[in-house]
Amino acid sequence: MLADIWKDESxxxxxxxFILVFMIVILGxxxxxxxxxxxxxxxxxxxxxKIMEQNMIVLQSDIKILTRNNVPxxxxxxxVSGGSIFxxxxxxxxxxxxxxxxxxxxxxxxxxxxxxxxYPGSLEFVSDEGTAVISVTNGAxxxxxxxxxGSVMVSDPRxxxxxxxxxxxxxxxxxxxxxxRQMTLGGIETIQMRMLDAPHVEDQDYTKGGxxxxxxxxxxxxxxxxxxxxxxxxxxxxxxxxxNGFLRASFENSDIxxxxxDRLIIKEYIIEIL
Amino acid sequence: xETLNDEGQWIxxxxxxxxxxxxxxxxxISQAPLVGQTTAESVIEFPKNEVQDLRGKLVSMTSxxxxxxxxxxxxxxxxxxxxxxxxxxxxxxxxxxxxxxxNGNYWHENGTYKDIEYTYHQINIYYNNxxxxxNENLLLxxxxxx
Numbered sequence: 181m182l183a184d185i186w187k188d189e190s191x192x193x194x195x196x197x198f199i200l201v202f203m204i205v206i207l208g209x210x211x212x213x214x215x216x217x218x219x220x221x222x223x224x225x226x227x228x229x230k231i232m233e234q235n236m237i238v239l240q241s242d243i244k245i246l247t248r249n250n251v252p253x254x255x256x257x258x259x260v261s262g263g264s265i266f267x268x269x270x271x272x273x274x275x276x277x278x279x280x281x282x283x284x285x286x287x288x289x290x291x292x293x294x295x296x297x298x299y300p301g302s303l304e305f306v307s308d309e310g311t312a313v314i315s316v317t318n319g320a321x322x323x324x325x326x327x328x329x330g331s332v333m334v335s336d337p338r339x340x341x342x343x344x345x346x347x348x349x350x351x352x353x354x355x356x357x358x359x360x361r362q363m364t365l366g367g368i369e370t371i372q373m374r375m376l377d378a379p380h381v382e383d384q385d386y387t388k389g390g391x392x393x394x395x396x397x398x399x400x401x402x403x404x405x406x407x408x409x410x411x412x413x414x415x416x417x418x419x420x421x422x423x424n425g426f427l428r429a430s431f432e433n434s435d436i437x438x439x440x441x442d443r444l445i446i447k448e449y450i451i452e453i454l
Numbered sequence: 455x456e457t458l459n460d461e462g463q464w465i466x467x468x469x470x471x472x473x474x475x476x477x478x479x480x481x482x483i484s485q486a487p488l489v490g491q492t493t494a495e496s497v498i499e500f501p502k503n504e505v506q507d508l509r510g511k512l513v514s515m516t517s518x519x520x521x522x523x524x525x526x527x528x529x530x531x532x533x534x535x536x537x538x539x540x541x542x543x544x545x546x547x548x549x550x551x552x553x554x555x556x557n558g559n560y561w562h563e564n565g566t567y568k569d570i571e572y573t574y575h576q577i578n579i580y581y582n583n584x585x586x587x588x589n590e591n592l593l594l595x596x597x598x599x600x
Contacts (some may be wrong), residue, residue: 340584
């Protein structure tokens with residue numbers, strides 16, 4: 181009878197049953213250790229990077245408040261998790277091959293072209309275990325992966341373009357970092373910043389009094405260890421400042437961008453990190 | 455064989471429901487800082503006071519200038535000062551246009567618009583600080599003298 185087969189317990193070994201159950205438990209634990217744990221660690225690293233990305237945006241908006249809202253002093257406390265922040269000031273960037281911008285424009289008062297070189301410096305977060313490098317530089321937040329060519333702009337700087345009444349005006353903000361000493365930040369840190377010097381303003385109005393529009397040229401030179409070419413290319417040639425973007429010089433591997441403007445304003449801010 | 459007592463199953467069921475609920479909440483919370491920040495930023499950064507200042511200055515300019523003999527020169531200087539101050543203090547491109555129908559002549563006798571009691575002089579204010587682009591058409595009434 182069928183019921184009897186199910187009820188019959190002869191031939192059932194407790195030892196084999198125990199081994200089977202034990203095997204299942206061991207298998208479960210080992211799968212979690214082998215596959216689950218690395219996934220968990222990865223998740224932690226990437227969540228650290230996400231948090232630091234947010235923190236860098238906070239730093240960027242602090243810099244924006246200093247430069248644009250006429251606030252002289254600002255400090256932020258943040259937990260630097262899963263890496264460290266390195267402060268590179270402008271002079272250091274200049275001496276050690278950091279990235280820089282070269283802006284060439286027509287100077288109305290001298291009647292010739294003029295070049296300005298800006299070494300912005302950076303506040304750079306480098307992840308310990310992951311590969312992310314996130315940097316606050318020149319009013320922008322940019323991100324790249326170690327040993328990779330690409331980069332992405334996480335948060336734009338606030339350059340803008342205005343075309344009211346047909347007058348093409350480009351406003352460029354250059355933010356330069358200054359610090360009295362070398363700095364590395366890790367753990368819970370307070371970053372103090374101030375801006376005491378008035379910004380240096382370059383205001384060129386070409387069409388005032390019947391002139392013609394002039395080209396402004398922006399060149400980005402990436403640093404030896406710090407390449408954000410792609411981020412700046414996408415920002416400048418994309419629709420973020422001007423609808424059609426800047427024109428890019430056509431030859432290979434150049435980071436040279438053009439735009440024809442009626443009026444050009446360059447404001448240079450110097451932020452001091454204490 | 456003794457039948458299984460399954461009266462406590464709802465406890466397990468509730469456990470599942472609470473766990474799923476907490477998971478959903480965690481997703482919502484993880485989205486919150488980003489949304490909050492962008493919203494707060496756009497509210498805080500709207501240049502309300504700057505635009506109001508500009509408007510106030512324009513209204514007082516138009517009420518004082520008509521008696522002046524050099525009013526067009528003064529208006530031109532005023533425009534340049536506004537542009538300069540806005541750029542250096544607020545990083546904004548600001549300006550104004552006057553009476554588009556009558557070639558920028560604020561003191562045109564019929565105004566931009568007119569009804570039985572008043573003439574209306576139109577002033578167009580524009581303000582752009584890179585985030586906020588603001589345009590306003592202001593109609594200033596002037597009572598018709600009889």
